[in-house]
Amino acid sequence: MKDKLPYITSTYFVSLIKAYLQGHKTKPEILAETADLLPPSAHNEVSQLLTAAAHQMNDAFYADIVDSIQHTSGTVPTRKGLIHHLEALLKEEITVQELLDWATWYTFEEDQLSAGIMDDFAVEYFCLDFLPVYHEELTENQFTKALQLFKQQDQNPLKEKIALTLLIEKEQQHFLYFLRSFLEQPQHIEALDSYLMKKFGMDHFSFPYMADLVGMSGHPERMEELLKKAMC
Known part of the structure; x- marks a missing residue:
């Protein structure tokens, strides 16, 4: 393989690894692009597969890859x-x-x-x-x-986190229950804070729909409107 592909450098492998780790290329796309390059391997994880192939091609590539991945950004999902x-x-x-x-x-x-x-x-x-x-x-x-x-x-990261969680039906019911309970007993703000912190990592001060919730005081039947808004 070394003789057939003398033009390949460690930079090529680094770019492929980063493309995968960031998500710009999927595993099938990486495997298709490197079908003539990668030898059979026991590694299932793409970055390990590419690193092993680079090491086999040139011993110096491994150190280059490790150094590049450790000391530069761009190695997490985007x-x-x-x-x-x-x-x-x-x-x-x-x-x-x-x-x-x-x-x-x-x-x-x-x-x-x-x-x-x-x-x-x-x-x-x-x-x-x-x-x-x-x-x-x-x-x-x-x-x-x-x-x-x-x-x-x-x-809006906070709203996105809430919307993602509310993709799950049981979480929608929990959301309605705790927010409706607050409307019925607003003096028990601790229960709402406990729910928000455990589920979303925030309290009522950072809850992006707190103004909407307070505005529904006396109208718990409107909670479905808030749920729909939070899911968008």
């Missing part, structure tokens, strides 16, 4: 990358498992908070929290709604 992967999933070009493998390649210790790993808070929540929990039950319609959410121009 919004464009997530959109690309969701579109590929809906076109049946990748499986849910391949989406999950890509989204959760980054591992962290049990006592390490996931917040702040990625530049995009909503993408981080989807990849590291939402998808690992719900991937087995998400339907094509729910994946489509998630895609539409990430493609919106008016981005």
Whole structure:
């Protein structure tokens, strides 16, 4: 392989690894592009597969790749990358498992908070929290709604996190219950804060729909309107 492809450099492998980790290329796209380059391998994870192939081609490539990946940005999922992967999933070009493998390649210790790993808070929540929990039950319609959410121009990370969570029907019921309970007993703000903090990582001061909720005082029947707004 070294003799056949003398023009290949470590930069080529770095660009492929970053393209995959950011999400701009899916696993099938990487494998198709490198079909004549990669030898049979036991590695299933794309970056490991590419790194192993680079190491086999040139011993110096491995150090170059490790140094480049460790000391530069661009090695975590991006919004464009997530959109690309969701579109590929809906076109049946990748499986849910391949989406999950890509989204959760980054591992962290049990006592390490996931917040702040990625530049995009909503993408981080989807990849590291939402998808690992719900991937087995998400339907094509729910994946489509998630895609539409990430493609919106008016981005608000807090609202996006809420909307993603509310893709799950049981979460919609919990949302209605706790917010309706607050309207009925507004003096018990602690219960609302406990729910918001546990579910969304925020209190009522940062809850983006608090003004809407307070405005519905005396009209708990309007809660469905707020639910619909929060799901968009």
